[in-house]
Amino acid sequence: MISVRRMQQQALRVSSRSAFPIVKWMERWTEGISASPEATKQQAVRTLDDMPGPSVASFAWDLFARRGLSRLHELQLAGVQRYGSMWKASFGPILTVHVADPALIEQVLRQEGQHPMRSNLSSWKDYRKLRGHHYGLLTSEGEEWQAVRSLLGKHMLRPKAVEAYDKTLNSVVSDLIAKLRLSRHPHGLVTDIAREFYRFGLEGISSVLFESRIGCLNLVVPEETERFIRSINTMFVMTLLTMAMPSWLHQLFPKPWNVFCRCWDYMFDFAKGHIDQRLKAEAEKMARGERVEGRYLTYFLSQTGLPMKTVYSNVTELLLAGVDTISSTLSWSLYELSHHPEVQASLRDEVLSVLEGRRIPEAADVARMPLLKATVKEVLRLYPVIPANARVITDRDIQVGGYLIPKNTLITLCHFATSRDPAVFPNPDDFQPHRWLNKDQTHHPYASVPFGVGKRSCIGRRIAELELYLALARILIEFNVKPDPKGVSVKPMTRTLLVPEKVINLQFIER
Ligand code: HEM
Numbered sequence: 428m429i430s431v432r433r434m435q436q437q438a439l440r441v442s443s444r445s446a447f448p449i450v451k452w453m454e455r456w457t458e459g460i461s462a463s464p465e466a467t468k469q470q471a472v473r474t475l476d477d478m479p480g481p482s483v484a485s486f487a488w489d490l491f492a493r494r495g496l497s498r499l500h501e502l503q504l505a506g507v508q509r510y511g512s513m514w515k516a517s518f519g520p521i522l523t524v525h526v527a528d529p530a531l532i533e534q535v536l537r538q539e540g541q542h543p544m545r546s547n548l549s550s551w552k553d554y555r556k557l558r559g560h561h562y563g564l565l566t567s568e569g570e571e572w573q574a575v576r577s578l579l580g581k582h583m584l585r586p587k588a589v590e591a592y593d594k595t596l597n598s599v600v601s602d603l604i605a606k607l608r609l610s611r612h613p614h615g616l617v618t619d620i621a622r623e624f625y626r627f628g629l630e631g632i633s634s635v636l637f638e639s640r641i642g643c644l645n646l647v648v649p650e651e652t653e654r655f656i657r658s659i660n661t662m663f664v665m666t667l668l669t670m671a672m673p674s675w676l677h678q679l680f681p682k683p684w685n686v687f688c689r690c691w692d693y694m695f696d697f698a699k700g701h702i703d704q705r706l707k708a709e710a711e712k713m714a715r716g717e718r719v720e721g722r723y724l725t726y727f728l729s730q731t732g733l734p735m736k737t738v739y740s741n742v743t744e745l746l747l748a749g750v751d752t753i754s755s756t757l758s759w760s761l762y763e764l765s766h767h768p769e770v771q772a773s774l775r776d777e778v779l780s781v782l783e784g785r786r787i788p789e790a791a792d793v794a795r796m797p798l799l800k801a802t803v804k805e806v807l808r809l810y811p812v813i814p815a816n817a818r819v820i821t822d823r824d825i826q827v828g829g830y831l832i833p834k835n836t837l838i839t840l841c842h843f844a845t846s847r848d849p850a851v852f853p854n855p856d857d858f859q860p861h862r863w864l865n866k867d868q869t870h871h872p873y874a875s876v877p878f879g880v881g882k883r884s885c886i887g888r889r890i891a892e893l894e895l896y897l898a899l900a901r902i903l904i905e906f907n908v909k910p911d912p913k914g915v916s917v918k919p920m921t922r923t924l925l926v927p928e929k930v931i932n933l934q935f936i937e938r
Contacts, residue, residue, distance in 0.1 A: 472831045478524065480515035490518070496667050497928075499921040500814040503527060503844040513828050519671030521549075523817075524832055527841035529851065529871035531828045535838055536873070536880055538825045539818055542569045543883040546817035546837055550669035550684075554691050561736040563744030564886060575741060578731050579886055582724055589889040590790035591722070595634045596894055597787055600901050602644040603627045607906070607935050609646065615937070616911060619930040620761065624754035625656045631894045632749025632887075636742055637705050638723030655697045659747050662690035663923040698743040702729075748887055752812045753894055755926050759810045760802060760899055762917060762931050763858040765910045770860060774798050775903045788900045790893055796900070801863035803895050807877035809858060814843035814925045816879055843925070846875040902935075909934040 481489070489495040495502055503525070506514050512528035526532055551566050562568075564575055582588050603623070610617045617623065626643035629652065633641045643652045665687035669677070677684040702725055709719050709726070724745070728738045764771040781795045782788060793799065818838045825832050832838065847855040851874040852862065862868055878885035885891070902908065911932035920928040 472826060473829055474831050475515060475522075475524070475833070475836075478513060478515045478830060479510040480525075481509075483517045486516045486518075490671065496671070497920045497922065499667075500843040500919065500925060503815065503841040504847065506841070507844050507848075513830060518837075520673040521670070521837055523837040523839045524827075524830075525839045525841055526827060527844040528828070529845050529848075529874040532840050532842075532845065532876075533871075533873040534827045535818055535825070535840065538820060538827075539881060539883070540820060540822060541882075542573055543881065544568050544819045544821055545883060546819060548666075548670075550666060550687060553674070554688055555740070557688070558692070558695075560695060561734065561740040563737075563740040563742075565744045565748065566740075575733070575737070576882075576886065578728065578733075579724070579741070582727050583886050583890060584888075586889065589893055592635055592890065593790040593893065593897065595638065596631055596897055597789075597901075599627065599631045599634050599640075599644070600898050601787075602630070603898060604901055604905055606644045607902070611935060614912075615906075615909075615934040616932055617935055618932045620933055621754050621758045621927060621931060624757045625750055626652070627757070627898065628750040628753035628894075629656060629746070631753060632746055632890075633701070635749075635890060636724045636745060637701055638726070639705065641701065651697060651700075654693060655746075656750060658690040658693045658697075659750055660922070662687060662694070662747075663751065665690070666923045667921075694747060695739065695743050698746055699739050702739060702742055745887070749891070751924050751926065752887075752891060755810065755812050755924065756803070756806060756891075756895055757898060758927055758931050759919075760806045760895070761902065761908050761933055762910075762927070763806060763809070764802070764903075765908045765933050767858055768909075770798075770802070770858070771903065771908065774802060774899075778900045778903060782904075786901075786904055788897060790897075793893070793896045793900075796896070797864055798860060799896055799900060800892075801860040802899070803892065804863045804875070805858060805860040808846045808852065808875040809856070810919050810925055811842045811846055811875070811877040812924050813877070813879075814919075814921060816840045816842060842876060845873070846877075848874065905938060906935040907938055909936060 480486075489502060506516075506525055507527050512531055513524065513526055515522060515524050517523075526535055545565075548566055552562070554560075555562055555566065562571065564572065564579065567575065606623055606626075607617055610623060612618065623644075626648060630641060630643040633639075633643070641652065642649050665683050668683045669687050672680070672683065705723075705725060706729060712719050725738070725742055728741060729735075764774070777796055777798045778788065781792050788796075817840060819836070820832070820834055820838070822834060824834050827838075845851065849855050851870055873880065876884075878888040878891075911934065914932055915929070917931055918928045919925045
């Protein structure tokens with residue numbers, strides 16, 4: 428009986444997932460049967476030995492010889508075509524199980540336990556150990572992670588607490604608009620928009636962390652800011668490489684590891700410099716008998732009695748988490764809107780009608796802008812900043828899709844593949860924000876989860892969304908955004924995060 432079902436599944440997988448939704452449904456059904464508790468009781472649970480996947484040599488060839496590291500998101504789609512919803516592969520020294528079906532991703536996340544572990548992020552952790560730094564929220568685990576998550580959650584996850592940042596963020600958006608005006612070439616062309624949006628992302632997250640401005644959107648950008656942004660970019664490029672190389676190879680080919688460490692050194696120094704400066708100013712105020720009333724995250728963190736090393740590492744990690752994520756999402760949003768003028772016009776109408784003559788939206792206005800929210804959802808479906816997330820279940824073996832996954836196995840959650848799955852999202856490569864507003868079209872809740880789900884999901888989600896909504900609404904009020912007349916289509920690439928492969932140039936025509 429088992430072998431018949433496996434043969435059925437294999438046969439169905441041979442057919443392209445994209446071509447026949449009915450086949451896809453049957454495949455899901457057979458998978459569903461094998462995953463259901465009833466069926467699991469009847470059949471012997473399969474092990475990793477039974478799981479399909481490329482040989483170590485062929486996957487290494489794909490990764491290193493065929494520029495696969497920057498195409499990891501595409502390898503997810505190829506994996507689904509070749510092996511179905513689950514397959515195993517060896518990423519350097521790490522064996523990982525890929526899961527590329529919303530229902531199976533749900534199975535993993537529902538078993539993640541009390542203190543979920545994302546992945547070992549081995550090279551990030553090795554760097555911190557080497558330098559004696561503490562871990563921040565991205566890298567810490569267990570009780571240590573839980574303690575900081577609970578503290579930060581009060582200020583980053585509660586809707587009212589986040590809404591209170593709208594004035595601060597709006598002043599950063601005003602500077603972005605002014606900077607876009609200044610950066611325009613003839614015909615309103617702004618070249619390499621991601622460059623401006625990196626600076627916007629860094630200024631935005633800094634304003635929330637320090638309640639002060641650090642000059643990223645000034646006419647002359649401080650060199651230390653540019654270097655911080657370069658360090659983040661290079662560190663992300665080196666992350667995959669340093670994790671895929673066994674540590675003994677770091678001795679033989681030291682360059683990637685050394686560059687990676689230098690980037691982190693700079694990022695930690697940058698964050699520490701800003702924190703120390705800010706806290707010193709507060710201490711001086713107090714010494715003068717003035718009232719200190721911090722409403723910024725670094726202040727909240729420093730008041731909790733955490734060791735300063737923990738404050739430094741958390742602020743460093745929050746700073747870096749707020750730059751590429753915002754820049755990529757904003758770049759893709761405007762890229763897609765420039766190619767879909769009808770959606771852009773509807774979105775502008777929505778914003779203008781809610782604002783009734785005002786030119787600056789507030790956080791509370793966004794609740795009445797469903798198309799704005801749907802646009803960001805759609806952009807993050809097409810271009811999930813984190814194209815593959817991960818989980819490691821450390822305390823027990825779990826079952827997923829009828830397979831027994833031993834504890835401590837790295838499970839890669841293929842979000843790029845699920846969010847481009849034609850059986851879930853018809854015409855998956857098309858930009859259609861309205862699909863999120865159509866009540867008749869429902870999607871599996873785990874098919875597009877760009878911020879993750881559950882206890883370990885993105886803690887910056889509310890801040891990120893507010894920043895994106897405020898920036899997009901204002902840009903559309905001020906400008907008609909058009910594609911570069913000489914522009915070519917831009918595809919995404921993986922650099923740990925999903926970013927545009929080429930520079931995006933757009934016309935910002937004054938309205
Ligand atoms: C479009 C913007 C963003 C996207 C799509 C995004 C996405 C994600 C995802 C997928 C995760 C992993 C969740 C999981 O493992 O389940 C994550 C974690 C995290 N994000 Fe974001 N993020 C964004 C912006 C931000 C911003 C602006 C910040 C900082 C304010 C931030 C801070 C973090 C932190 C600290 C974590 C780790 C949380 C933990 O382990 O407890 N993110 N993000």
